[in-house]
Amino acid sequence: MWFFGIWFGTFYVITGGYLIIKRGPFKKKIDLYTIHKIEKNHMISAGIALSIERYTLYYGESNTAIIAPKNIDQLVNEIEKETNNKIEFYG
Numbered sequence: 001m002w003f004f005g006i007w008f009g010t011f012y013v014i015t016g017g018y019l020i021i022k023r024g025p026f027k028k029k030i031d032l033y034t035i036h037k038i039e040k041n042h043m044i045s046a047g048i049a050l051s052i053e054r055y056t057l058y059y060g061e062s063n064t065a066i067i068a069p070k071n072i073d074q075l076v077n078e079i080e081k082e083t084n085n086k087i088e089f090y091g
Contacts, residue, residue, distance in 0.1 A: 012069050014078050019057075021065060032083050034059040038076060039090035041066060055091070 013020040014032065021028040037058040055072060057065045069075045076089050 030059050032079055037088040
């Protein structure tokens, strides 16, 4: 299980083949094998991420999630390590 920084109740956990995104009372569970791209998001109004460093995570056929981990490189590396798949990353 990997745990990625708490930021006002926001955290990211990789466990059991899933990325769990928890923001306060909200929780999203994403199958790691469906994640295919992560890119920097330059829109200040995008999502509820509390950091200025925001990223759009693309998964499944057409799903997205806005994320803002403290260490994006570590998160990408751990997803790739867990799945043995290369993710398109545009930071």
